[in-house]
Amino acid sequence: MRNRLFAVAALFESPDKIIKAADAVASQGFRKFDVNTPYPVHGMDKAMKLKPSKLGFVTLFFGLTGTAIGLILTYWTMSVDYPLVIGGKPFFALPAFIPILFELTVLLATLATVFGMFAFFFNLPHNDHPIHDTEYMKMTSYDKYGIYIESADEHFDESKIKRLFTDLGAVKIYDLAYPEKITYPIFEPKFVTFLIITFVAVSGATYLTLNKLLYITPFNWMMDQLREDVQDVSQYLPDQPSMRTPVQGTVARGFIPYPYKGINNPTEVLTNPILPTQENLNLGRKKYLSYCSPCHGNFGNGDSRLRGQFPNPPTLHSKRAREFSDGMIYHIITNGQNVMPSYESQVTREERWAIVNYIRVLQRAKNAQESDLEVAKKEFEKNAAQ
Amino acid sequence: MQHSEMNYVKKALPSNLRSIGLLLLIAGIILGLVAYFIDQPRAMFNYLISYMFLISIGVGSLFLISLEYVANADWSVPLRRVIEHLAAIIPLLFILVLPLFFSIHDLFHWSHPEAVSEDKILQGKAPYLNATFFIIRSIAAIVIWSLFYFFISRNSLKQDETKDQKLTKTNIKLSAAFIPFFAVTITVSAIDWMMSLEPHWFSTIFGVYFFAGTVVASLAAVTLFVVKLKEKEYLHPKVTNDHLFSLGALMFAFVNFWAYIAFSQYLLIWYADLPEETFWFLHRWEGSWTVFSIALIVMHFIVPYAVLLAQPAKMDMKKLKFISIWLLAAHLLDLFWLVMPNMSVHAHGYVFSWIDLVFPVFIVGFVILVFYYRANKTNLLPSGDPKLNRALDFHI
Structure with missing residues (x-):
């Protein structure tokens, strides 16, 4: 059974011809058509009678958002929340903030342009477009210039369009059909069982591996340390305190003993070592x-x-x-x-x-x-x- | 095959353009001479601004031509003659510079030996800033510009007759050689004629700053002439909005570049806060100079940015005409803001005089006349250029 027709497509030999074809198609009132070329052909926008892209507004809006965010960021951090005097400048030092405003403006504007282009204007991701995997597409990315008119267009008339394309000098005309709808049933019992088994197997294997196979005694939480507590019984020396008494004759660091200690009337004393400055x-x-x-x-x-x-x-x-x-x-x-x-x-x-x-x-x-x-x-x- | 460009018929520019140009030029010269005898320093400062403005348009145009050759651009080929006609100012700089040489003492503080003898900084700069070397540098710059102008434009004109493609290649080589010379000469000119008016001040970005203004001014002048010529249908009918768009886009880009450079200069000086640098800006924030400083930001950046931002505006003839006149005025204001505060009269704010209004009249008359005489002698379309066909088919 033939699938529903998506579009009628035609290939042309040169950029001049495709421009002429696009112009003719647009002039006949078709709106749902598109052109595929191996490289950007100058003047195509005009020939296709496209309205100016709205992408600029996305850029403008997000650019201004970036400026605003930059201003709030610098103002809040530098002037309100954590004001610091830097180089004797005021807390709200606008010239110093301008590079940040500029960078944020450019960053948001460019990112928004790129992602806006992908998401809203190109409708990406779009994996099952009918012109994918067709000979038409292959040729337009090789050395031909292609145009197709969708069957959804209100002026669509297959035979009339084919005549128009032939008159314009098309080298080849294709009927592009919708591809076979391939469905991938997610909730099939087999698939669900497969998921469950996989889940159990993977999590079980992970658990066993980590807790049994590769088990390493963890560091025991700092509670049992190999150390002596002060003023406690020693763990190593029986019947002795943890703090050791020093050996007889031990002298503290920097201590100078006084030899005449305890003598009431000493016969000899020290001489003064310090000058009276x-x-x-x-x-x-x-x-x-x-x-x-x-x-x-x-x-x-x-x-x-x-x-x-x-x-x-x-x-x-x-x-x-x-x-x-x-x-x-x-x-x-x-x-x-x-x-x-x-x-x-x-x-x-x-x-x-x-x-x-x-x-x-x-x-x-x-x-x-x-x-x-x-x-x-x-x-x-x-x-x-x- | 397309032979439409071969059908190009040269149309003479209206002779009333010559009368207008002549009238303005003569009026400008007479009023300028009167001004000179009334207030010599003021007249000379104004004349310096005019001279720098003519450098901007003339040398800037030569830069645009070399840019076209080096980048191998198509779109600007049908407009190149307009740019070449504006670059014809360059050889005349030899005459224009003479009055300035005779009034070096009126303009430059460093040219007074008694001032140098009691100033250590000026003594240090004396090997560079002295009248002899100054004149040598100025003449050398004009000689370099004139030589490149002479050879590039001669090749371009010769091509109309011979259709020789090799001439384009020669011009590409000449242009590639010109660009480094241009970078050095425009920097030296900016430093010599404007930065050295305040010899104690220094800014390494000053040359780039003047360069940015130069390109903005020359693009604005080119756009103004192109739009006017297109309105009166002197240009090839295939010169379309797409060509204008490229001019508008370049103008928009260089307006941004100027703002970027101007702000960079300000930001670094403001941040370092060194007295030997900040005084230059502080002086331009004194009294009524504040108004000029703010007006410069608004005129040279904010307004042209807003006007040229949208894509359709860059193709709109009316808007382009308005903004190119606006930007020429903004560049004049920029030069005024750079040069005038150095006059001792304006030490604490701007003091108005009718003399300041005279010299723009002279500039307008001069540019119109140069364009008129050059345009009447030559084609307005480089009909021998190998890229012309592609250029006329240019679409964005």
Whole structure:
């Protein structure tokens, strides 16, 4: 049985003839016809009396959409949501945004043009067009120029059209029929069964493979770690704590032991290793005022507000105190004396020596000699001259 | 076979075109001379704008011709004579440039030795910016343009008689050689005549900026003449809307290119925000110059973009005529905006004077006369060109 006729087609030899044919066909009032050529033939739009394409409006609309999106994007991100000062420019720095607006405009306009062309104007995807797989189509993509008029056209008249084509100089005329309708039944029981079996087989195989065949013990969630918890019983050494006691004689990093610790009246002491620089004296003054002055007074007179409440703290200006070596004062601070406790834990080694230096300054200031006055006077004059 | 182009009969242009051109030219020259004696610097600045405008049209046209040859374009063949007639301005630049040489001191700050002696930047630029080298460069540019114009147009005219296809090949080679020369000379001209008016300022894109304006102006001039000639039926009847469409599309493209380049120049300077670059734009944003700056964007980009965007507009004779006149005015404004603020009178905004209106009259008269005399001596259709048949059958 012959299938329903889709169109009558004709092949022509040259671009001039196809232009003439298209013009004649369009002039006779046919609307549902199309031309197939191996390459774009100039002037075809006019010959076919086609209206200007509407594609430009798609481009325009999406181009403007791109501009708007770009503007909102830049404005929202740069000026509203997360305003940043960049190069001292205002938050809404339009010149800097224009490249983004431009790019988005071009991007959306071109993408919309291409996809709009495919989807709305070419009606793609369209796999079963009747002119596919025909000799007519083969020849038009080789060296012939083809035209066909669809049977759906209101002026369609098979014999008249064939005469028209012959008059126009067609080399060959075809009847293009609709192709056999091939259906692919989806819900056939066999097919459904096939789907189910495939599903079960694939998912079952996947499950078995992943969970049984290739099973690897997973990392056990950080709960059982090979580590010792502090202040716990050791996992490795029976009856011992997890934290080990250091070996006898272990010294902390940076720790310098004090050899005369606990001796009340040492026969020998350390010598002062630190020079009384301005910086060091400032440190000593600070530490002295913090730790020593509450008892010994701000200037070492032993006149703090604690006087009378305790055994009175001694003055640091007594002859005995002045004749102490630096090392002895250091020893007293480190070790404590009589009521005074050890300050070893509060004041570091360097700070203790700084305090010693500062005490020396206080002592000299309080018991100045004539020669000291000379020096002070000279200093004063020198400063005044400046 | 098609022999329609052989039936082309040369039609003489109406002689009232000559009277109009002559009238405008003489009026322009007389008013220009009056202006010169009233306000010499102002007249010379205006004359510089006119000179740059004529370079734009003349040299830009020669560029369009070479573009046709290099791209092996068909569509523009029947219009090529119109472009060649406009390129005939080029040899006349030898005369036009002379008044500028005599007033270098009025125009260019760097030409004053006392100014250079107390300015370190000018001293650094002195090896380039000095009157001798300046004149050599200007003359060299005109010599290069004239040589290429002479050979290309001579070959084209010879072909009318001999129908020798080899001449087209020679012209393709000449055009390919011309384009790099054109790139250098147009850049140097832009830098010399306009950028060096403010010798402390620099912009590496300036040459391209002027080039963009040049192509827009020459395309607009060509379109204007083509539409006018087609209206009066001087062109071959087969020169159709499709040919006009190509002109319109090129014009649209170069309007966009100009905007792209102009914005690129602005964006980089605005972004870097260096005082030695920004002052040039800040000056053009001072007082009434603001109006000119905004008008330039509107005239040179927004309006032509909107008018030429749609496809039918690029074929519409009325719209093309309007927009080509509009774009010529826009290019004049562009040059005005580049050159004029450098005059000390305009330090804090534009100060109007009738002198500024005189020189466009001179330009229009000059271009019409050059076109008239060149067109009357030659064919308006390159009847010997091997591509002519194809060109007349051109369809989009």
